[in-house]
Amino acid sequence: MSDLKSATEKMSSLGASVNSNVDELLNEARPVLSRMTHRVKDELHDLSESGKDAMSDVKHKLEKEARHVRVTTEHFIQHEPMTSVLIAAGTGAAAALAVSWLMRSRQR
Structure with missing residues (x-):
């Protein structure tokens, strides 16, 4: 009985x-884990x-390119009005043909 x-x-x-050793290790690890957490947080923030800076740069480039396309298109329309009308008519006809073709293919 005394053996038991x-x-x-x-x-x-x-x-x-x-239990004492685990508590001691946890107390020693807390500062390290805290520093690691702060580093990860800082890296995520950076x-x-x-990412925000890159998105802003892309936005500005797209705005600049859109402005350039608009100015170029306006210039072309002003200097080549007949060609512009023919291009618009052709584009409209192609769009109408595509819609007509899609509508017929869905009815079958």
Whole structure:
């Protein structure tokens, strides 16, 4: 019976020792984990900012390109009105033909 009590005491002592070691390791690891968390947070913030900057650059480039296309188109229409009308008519006819073809293919 005393062997059983002795084994129980040893197990209890071992469990307390393991628990103490785990608590000690966790206390030592907390500052490291905290620093790692802050680094990751800072990196994510930097990545987010660079993404916003890249998106802003692309937006400005697209706006500039759209403005250029608009000016070029207006210039072409002003200097070549008859050609512009023919291109518009051809585009409209092609669109109407495509819609007509799609409508017929869906009815079948």
